[in-house]
Amino acid sequence: MKKRYSLKSLDTLPITAISFITTEGNETGEWRSQRPILDQEKCNRCGLCWMYCPDNAIHAEGGAFQISYTYCKGCGICAKECPRGAILIEKEER
Amino acid sequence: MKKVISANQAVSYAVLAAKAQVIAAYPITPQSSIVEMLSGFCATGALQAKFINVESEHSAMAACISASVMGARTFTATSSQGLALMHELLHYASGLRLPIVMANVNRALASPFNLKADLSDSLSQRDTGWLQFYCESGQEVFDTIIQSYRISEKLLLPVMVNLEGFILSHTYEIVDLPEQSQIDLFLPPAPARECLDVDNPCMFGSTTDYYINFRYKMHQDMEEAKTFCSEIDAEFKKVFGRDYGLVSTYLCEDADLILVTAGTIAGTCRVVADRCRAKGMKVGVLRVRMFRPFPGKQICEPLRKAKKVAVIDRDFSPGCGGIFAQEVKASLQGINCGLPVYEFIAGLGGKDVTDKDIELIIEQTHKMPNRGESTWIGLLK
Amino acid sequence: MDRPAQIKFPIPEEELVYSGHTACPGCGAALAMKYVLKGLGPRTIIVIPPSCMGTIAAGFPFSSLKIPVLRIPFESTAISASGIRAALDVMGKEDIHVLAWAGDGGTFDIGLQALSGSAERNDNIIYVCYDNEGYMNTGIQRSSSTPAGAWTTTTPAPFVKDTPKKDIVRIMAAHNIPYIATASIGYPADLIRKVKKAKEIGGTRFILIFSPCPTGWRYSPEMTIRLAKLGTETGIFPLYEIENGEKYTLSSKRSEKPLRDYFALQGRFRNLTKENLQQFEERVEKEREYLKRLAG
């Protein structure tokens, strides 16, 4: 995305609303009221949670899946869809 | 090459000469012959453009917008109801800062139906962020469209070129169509600007609290337009030998009474001014060619030396009066000039504004006290 | 991504939606976007009208999509895509997909005229409608896609919607466009297969994606996929394809689950009467027969 713009002044703004920053800085994990916990022992690496996460908060690392709590909104879909019951939902403590 | 053509044909030839790339338009009287001719140019390959036969004017403008965000040179033409239907999108086009050029053939708005000339259609769109020109001849229409592409592609603001329905759109006159090589020199392909690009993705037009900043930028560029349009006009004269000004004045230097108007009424006013001069009455004529941005300074300059001003509007804003009159008064107020301004509404719905009507208007400015209200000319008995 | 060998389904790994987008937790529409872009790939330009997806795509200066986006007027989704295609054509750029993306409000209602225009001209665009059966972005109002018996804020209980959902697919089929498909976020592999199939065809392609909305349908967000699947399993949202307006192919099996299972999960159907349910059953049965007949 265009990096040469900034919000600093009128002159550095684009001429109209042309977005130039990705949403990756938006830590939607702060919305979470419940937290999915993945049990690597039970996980069979089928990838259903990765496929169904609406926030792309699950990714593969070294052949296993990890949940990114920076973005996970705690919807619970991954836990519901996991065929092995490997993901448990806990109350989020803050 | 000199050709006897209608002003609508002049529009089409100008778009051909400007090498528009995407044209989307929908027919409406009295604009239809523009669409027909352009679709013909595209079909035969005379113009290497995509012609989109849209299902409405709303879609015509939407297609111009998205094609323009891709960097294409775009064109549409409409009139009256069609322009009103586009209203929402006119704001999008200017807000996205797109160099779209449109011809609007002025026609009265329903209801009741009336297919003839009336400037209220385009004047209703004055706050949409489009530059607006009002033309007087087929030649001026051709030249203004060519100029408009240069203007819009520099300022990144859309331009609406207006011509009165039938009175101008369907009148055949000699129009000098310049050599393509000359046009190409004056109007090269559009300079590069920020566009949608898969190799460098970004999003155009999202929600923002910076709205006020973007509007401020638009305001700055509208202000700049006043100077830039004059520069382009001067450059145009160098190449083609013709210029028009933001306003055009006739015998205004020493005039006691100046008639202010737009479009074709100005021609009749000049004939009457000549007659008045012969009788020793010092009458001048000022035609407003550019309405947005409003060239207040250029209008007030010649007016301030006069004793009276009469504004003739082929348009009106219910509950307020003539639209040009309001803008002229506001500009005079801006320079603290207490000149009496007489307002006349004439020619609505394509009614002829004759030399007799103009003489009556002049007579009234002499006889009547200025009550600050509009006087209606030509009501049917 | 370093893909575990166990993953069986044919889903491309490249994500074209950034995390940090602002969809509600469990949003079906966000999943629809994720899958469609996986199918189309990065050489895609998208137009989005006002809708939840407009919000999800983010406000200036942010964007949650890795492809070029144009935010357009509510009525103009299809023609805006057509305009982009026209520009690409005159510029001689051919390897780019133009994606028109709108909600059911933007498709069934206010955008129908422009959509019909593009389809009639057979403009070379892919039109995706993510169907969440209401105007969610403005606060859950009724659209012509809202099913009979459903509560919305403009069909308040007990005066819930009393007319059935508009059959947009039949309307599109009547345009005889090259490709139409219904798909569901409950079946991503099938959805992506359809997107990829559409991608290989020219002309106007229309895909309707069933996209449950926890906020508007009044259910708990973890049930999104379950509900999406139930929609198809009960026969409420059958999955099929139509080629050239005449070749019908069913992609979902005969439904087995009772409609009741689907309704019971959603607060919006709390006021559903026995008659409503019966009408629903009849309609679903009729539709099933109709599709079976056409699919031969």
Ligand SMILES: Cc1ncc(C[n+]2csc(CCOP(=O)(O)OP(=O)(O)O)c2C)c(N)n1
């Ligand atoms: C011309 C116009 N009318 C109304 C609106 C307000 N509006 C914005 S989004 C929306 C509803 C969108 O509904 P839908 O297309 O179903 O998408 P959803 O939000 O449900 O995802 C409405 C009514 C608008 N932006 N423009």
Ligand code: SF4
């Ligand atoms: S709870 Fe929802 S957002 Fe969080 S990882 Fe699971 S599916 Fe993704």
Ligand code: SF4
């Ligand atoms: S209201 Fe519904 S469709 Fe809109 S973002 Fe929330 S869950 Fe998604």
